[in-house]
Amino acid sequence: MAKIALITGATAGIGEACAELFARENYNLILTGRRADRLEKLAAKLNKKYDTEVAVCAFDVRDREAVTTNFENLPAKWKKVDVLINNAGLSQGLDPIQKGDIDDWDTMIDTNIKGLLYVSRVVSNWMIKNGKGHIVNLGSIAGKEVYPNGNVYCATKHAVDALSKGMRIDLVQHGIKVTAIHPGAVETEFSEVRFHGDKERAKKVYDGFEPLVAEDIADTIFFVVSRPKHVNINELLIMPAAQATASNIVRK
Structure with missing residues (x-):
């Protein structure tokens, strides 16, 4: 059985x-x-390419009722989840605290922290019932240090770091693994979302160096969840070769 x-x-x-x-x-x-x-579209592509079964649930993780309803309405066979990847997250704005947009703050807090909690609450109980599972939380270098104007986003990713450690302690007795993955600069839609669709400004974030790409992080996540049963990788911090810290990047 897959x-x-x-x-x-x-x-x-x-x-x-x-x-x-x-x-x-x-x-x-x-x-x-x-x-x-x-x-x-993604589900159809993966089904055709790999003959994999795909269940699609379209909702915003900020909506607690939508999270619960969509998941609990899945057929029983889909509740035997082996791996949960809490990837949904974003950054909004890059302003000093005194000029921050409160709507941006709410979006980041509700998505990065509360959304992760809503999903984990449901799925961790499935895993406890099944007696196994692995939860992977997507953190960030922003959860390990704070950089100028990153205030609230950094706070949310520090929360993800703390929640991952708390989950590890709470779920270890149930045979459930927990891992936090903390990437540095990854070229995805991240900066475009942060700058509210300003593609030119987003592109400049990655000028002059080779950032990570999404596939680098996916490879790492699969490595983590494919370790032997007795091995748990608690956390990994992954950076581009040109990036030493959140704000220390060698550009050419």
């Missing part, structure tokens, strides 16, 4: 790369995201 991976934020970037890789490795998939059209 294993099942549930991936949030699967419509682009790291989530989409994970869907492709896990499908290739014979996982069946539950894919979530806000953009139903992208999810359906």
